[in-house]
Amino acid sequence: MEYALSESLEDYLMGIFIVSKQNKVVRLKDIAKERQVKLPSVVNALKELAEKGLISHERYSYVTFTDKGLNEAKKLYDRHKTVFKFLYEILGVTEFIAEKDAHRMEHDLTASTLDLLTKFTEFMEMSSKRGESRFPEQFKYFMETGKFPEIKSKEGGIMEKTKEKPLSELKRGESGKIVRIKKGIGALKGRLLTMGAVPGTVVRIKKVAPLGDPIDILILGYHLSLRKEEAEKIIVQEI
């Protein structure tokens, strides 16, 4: 990098990028809200960023990126997202802490470490998607029980009893015992939990709507309909 950006300027650049993703135009007050700072600080930061040729900002108008700035902001944003993913999805840290720590890590870690972390996160994501590696599942099991999952057979599968799948994959008439509700789905999780979808509850798929979605499940003795989209968030053990 031929120019050095301070930690705070990096954050501003990323902040502007996040705002620009959400809104059509970037206003000063949106940046202030995103960064949780006062307007004058935003004005100062924008001045510096403009001097470095990353953004352009005329008085009283919206903020726009230069090509260089957009590139830089995207890089920063991707880096932040990967670190966040590592903490949140792989380690299972809470959203709040993950956000906070990701912020620290991305500024303090050496570039090469960050690079490897990125690669590692990608690898874990791919392997869990393809179902080839059981690392993520095994790690979750380890976190929950403190024990290393017993290997059942040579293929390296985990014991049958811990075989988990989303409720959306059960077929009509099949039952499952709820293991957990996925994180990161906002208020939906609480809604499902308060309606009785707590771990240990047994559910059965009673019906599928004529068009294939939503589904009707029997839970705590009543019928509840969910879209597959929602059912996917409920992890069950087939029984």
Next chain:
Amino acid sequence: MTNALITKGKTISVALAGNPNAGKSTIFNALTGGRAHVGNWPGVTVEKKEGRFKYKEYEFLVTDLPGTYSLTAYSIDERIARDYVIKEKLDVVVSVTDSTNLERNLYLLVSFLELGVNSILDLNMADILEQRKVRVNTKKMEELLGTPVVMTSATKKAGLNELKEMIIRSKDRKIQPLRIDYGKEIEGAIKKVKESLSGVNSPYPVRFLSIKLLEGDVEIIKEVGELGYERSVESAMHEGSRLEVGFGYDLETEIIERRYGFIESIIRQCVRRVPTIEEKLTVSDKIDGIVTNKWLGIPIFAFLLWATFQLTFTVGGIFADFIDTFFGWLAESSAIWFASIGAPGWLSSFVGDGIISGVGAVFVFLPTILILFAFLSFLEDVGYMSRAAFVMDKAMHAIGLPGKSFIPMILGFGCNVPAIMSARTISSEKDRLLTILINPFISCSARLPVYVMFTGIFFKSNQGVVLFTLYMLGIVVAVLSAKLFKSTIPKLKGPVSPLVMELPPYRIPTLKGVSIHTWERGREFLKKAGTIIFAGVILIWLLASFPMSSEYASETTLIGLIGKFFAPLFRAAGFPFWQAAVALLFGIIAKEIVVGTFGTLFGGEGALSASLLKYFTPLSAYSFMVMSLLYIPCIAAIGVIYRETNSWKWTTFITVYSLVIGWVMATAVYQLGSLFI
């Protein structure tokens, strides 16, 4: 409600809380005799019902809270219930539960008890329990929960006096918030958060606040933050993440799980012979097997909707015609009578064209609304409406709306007014608003006379095809508008709200329940929407009558002048003459009036078709029909949009938007058409 005659001690304020379908409204109706004041909760469009009744020397004020499953602020309904119970200083909250499904139903009660609210547990539907030979040890339940328990069966009017007695007896009860043991680790966390909250000035008990902070309740976090206790919020976050990392706990899950554990232990100790799921649901299941069947589900839904539609608009139409004729006769007779006593022409016109037709314009909708809502409340009370949403959800999801929006969309083909009112069953405010906003584009039956008149003159050989394109255009504009609103208006942005919807067991509705609900809808329409419709009609009358020297609605009246002023605007759409503009203005009262207005302005039925042929070409006739389809919803639709959104902002927005869309589409049709013809 401030009433000087009400003295404290003689008046008991009661709120009814409970899960949807627990029989709350039946209890409410049974207690108050169905006489309720219906309004809105402040700031939102959720319905608020209040009623009062006397028992012994006491006057009871009963508020029906929205049906909720918990008190965590996941939806507006739940927030309303929580705020009301906490901030209104009620004497007693009656938690109405469906005793055939205690496990889930008790969750709400437990939330109240943790909140330290003076509650009574009402085990409703006790008759069904008895049929199934299930015994509940209410004494033991009272002991374990620390709250009085009553059994009722609202549909059979059993246990109501016991409930009233219980309310009187427990109105001054001093109570301690219920303590559920959340286990060593969580209790430790609660203790720490509690300490950090010491001295906090909040209506909620401190333990409750601590638990909610740990659960991550957004509203409570905000509230505590505003009280200057950000440190407690952070402490809760810290404790939460410590437990999550250390023990693999997910706090929210763990806390709710413990509550369900507590409920389960109560049920185990107090209920003998919990029926198995299978025997409990057979009848309902059998019906569902047919009604939501893979092949039959959609045809059955289509048939029920068709039947509702037919009966509403044909039977309703007969009454509506009758009312229309009656008011027409009344207007005529008044004119004759005024002439006979030599009253001035303007007075006669004011009474005839203004007041009488204004009242008529309101009442003409009443039969349709009453019949439709009788049907809809019947289907709702039976339990079919949620099945309809279940069956149609996927199709509607494709255009960004939930399954429950389908019914208002279809009803719009009959009349947009009841269609917009029927959107009320949609629980998410965002989805409901969107459903209401696009409804006026669905071509209602009042627009049909306009199409019939024009197609009969200009498109004799392919009347059907032209009609079809107009109806399709309405649907396309509605769907595209929905997409547009969803991508541009912040309040409507985002994916369709998640579907977590109970399919209640089928029940036989009571005549009383259905008729009360139907009448409430009718009354609201008359009161709120009716005022606006009436005012609109009077306004148009004024415009059409002044100045007095001119003939009613002629070129030199205000409306004629307005028409002349706007006429050039329609040059691009192909009908730049004042009569068209005036007809459109009158069409705001009701779209079919466009036809009558042309009749008046072009000199009676006979000369009409000749004049139209002189003024319109087939192309401009088509663009005029497009305009009639899309521009400003009629005054009645505007009235109900206001009534249902409770906002002038949205009402104005959709009025202006539809006007612009109408003009743009009519112009586009005319201009593009001109290129080819």
